[in-house]
Amino acid sequence: MDIMAIVNQINSILWGPVMLFLLVGTGVIFTYKLRFIQIRKLKIAWDQTFGGLFKKSDKADADGMSSFQALTTAIAAQVGTGNLAGVATAVAMGGPGAIFWMWISGFFGMGTIFAEAVLAQLHTERVDGEITGGPAYYIKKGLGSKFLAGFFAVSIILALGFMGNMVQSSSIAESVLVAFNIPKIVTGFIVALLVGLIVMGGIGRIASFTERVVPIMAAFYILGSLIIVLMNYDMILPSLRMIVVGAFNPMAATGGIIGASIKEAFRYGIARGLFSNEAGMGSTPHAHAVAKVKHPAEQGLVAIMGVVIDTGIVCTLTALVILNTGAFSSGLFGAQLTQEGFIRGFGGFGSTFVAICLFFFALSTIIGWYYFGESNIKFLFGKKGINWYRIIVLVCIVVGTTMSAEIVWELADTFNGLMVIPNLVALLGLASFVVKVVNDYEENFTKDKPSTYQNS
Template identity: 35%
Template structure:
């Protein structure tokens, strides 16, 4: 697993983690925002009217309403990205990461408008009478790039696991285990059965389910979040100031948080923003293709609401909960993930400015940090290291009160071999105090409000509903891609594997799952961004023609 993680991390470094990727993603959004004259602002009110059905006409083809298409697509985006993803972005990049999530969402509103409009325009009716659409159809039918369409469809199937399945299941199981103590395998198995029951019903059952569950889960989550924010009202202003003030300088060290460079905060904020709202990824167009309308642009306008709701509203609320409560810079007792741990040579303290500066450079991949990975033996007595000359870094912070155990033993005694910063023993368990991230960080933050410790249950329930609905939506994206690739007969085997993967991910390594999702997102995004840029002139013409018909109908 460690080898696979290292491979995925290296691949992510060349793709989503590469310096060029955020600029490509934001660049496409900026281009269309200017080219279409800020549609996320000009068409915002009209989009809400379309959702209400004001412009619906009898006899139009489609499988579901505008509202249900919107909630299905939202259920695909409102998931662990809003709970775990925001926490992960702040953990990596500090408050500045939230600003870049906002920027990604604002420009992403236009990107999603474009990709949904074009995909809806070239949708098809399948053999069973249902609608099928998505970027693969405009790539095939309009661009005549069958190879690109196939590449995108394959990436969609992979991403259905990396984005919509594995991290969602893992996030649910992690939160439920931390809150209620239930075995992750049991949680995954029970929800896996429920997942199978829903997705077997196709888009009709999926849309009916999501149209009910999305509003409910949003209300539950917002109530719990506001209880934390108002309880820490004095920190709201400073939190916003930190988000905006650090946006172009990076986030400074604070408490156990050792700081993040501008480049790191920018990259991780954009990356997590994409994971949250999926603008440019090409996933939402698949859900919107099922909407009953003969006007592709109208459905595109409905879709521009998604990044606003998902990121600018819900992610901001989560970010304020984490920042105002202060938990993001505090060390908490936890069991360390092997992939998060690094033993470095020398003794460092986070109350020493020189040490913090050196570790800041080390963690942000800045040259000349002077920090080197430790290689050598460590003597441990009753779970405590008695050797000197090294420091354990876990979750980008200096670990404290560290305990080592092996197998069923509570405390290990003996010699541990460390090679290039990592322990050689595969079954070694290390625990102690450090920063935490993902769902665990958000869960702790929710206990710092008016509901006290009860707040953790709101996160667990919210995460379960968010993530489960995301897995449902992504199963539809994947089966539409399989329909394009191999025909309707391939859908059932795909669904079986999809459910099995959901169960497996409930007890797999957290960091490995996040690494897989990071790679899958980019592999799916790049062909879609290329395709919509190629059709920019047609997009503008389609929008202009739509407004001409709207004016004529008045």
């Protein structure tokens, strides 16, 4: 049995019905307990996120970063190859219906990611003078389990810092090869060099990079996608029909072009949805933990907007480009399938467009994931382990460009599944605490009354 078969077998168990039920179920529980906060507070979430967009933000330092910088750092991790190659993989393996399940996971994931951000805000520590937080900290301090905290920390370092960044470099190298005929290994070294220059500057340079690059790259991709979708406006409704019908009858949605089953549509939709918006995975709380806000619930609302942007807008547009242009029937996989959609829309420039977007998406994701892993290196070893961690991450970036996309994606799914488990245990165990924080926010903080959880 080869390594691909072994990894597939592990993932069939790890990402089986139990895991998917727990993942979506956690979102359902928080959505219910928080009384559909992603709907009730959507306008407030928008205002909290973008209200001060054009105001001069504080520089990130040992005390943390601004709320918007925390969001862009989180989105840097969320908006990456999962939005381009990941969505394409979901369509190729699960049919158009996978997008429907991606939407479902995203909607309920808003409840989960809100809870993650709130708990991260409330359980921070100073490690060698720098404010740090994330699931390992709320698992240890809130849940009281050092073992699960350590298990999570090791899992996320492997999942994102190492294997996840191999996914990013693999996808970007493939797209650059197709667009510019640059050898993959050369691209790997270039990306590693850029990442090294950024992360050596610490939290200040990381926050400054994401704050400037993320909004521009997202706007550029969204505009390009919208142009192609509108150019093929007559296919918008048929594409949406394929997504909805395909969620329950994949063969009927595509006329048998993609031989997917409901199980495959569900599995790949949920798995790629998680890989894209990261709700419940325990990654983005590392950024939200260090946001300078007056009340933890404020950053929870900002976190909700991260899922709206990632899954609701960027992933949906990618899917519509692939479906509207008919690229889904090309038999291609991953980033190449997305490129095919843009080539059919923009001609030869389409390949270049995706390569440019993927380069910045993947670069920003690597930066975000590097930061998340570093937070857990601090949890395990303090700042003394950071230099070794940086070296290994840069090596993984280069090595990832030499591996096939399929095996890297499957390995990433494996490690993602492992890190989800302790995070979900903590979220469910601390659910009542999150409810108390939200009640305090609505009953006291928003009415200028004494608030239990208000930050000084």
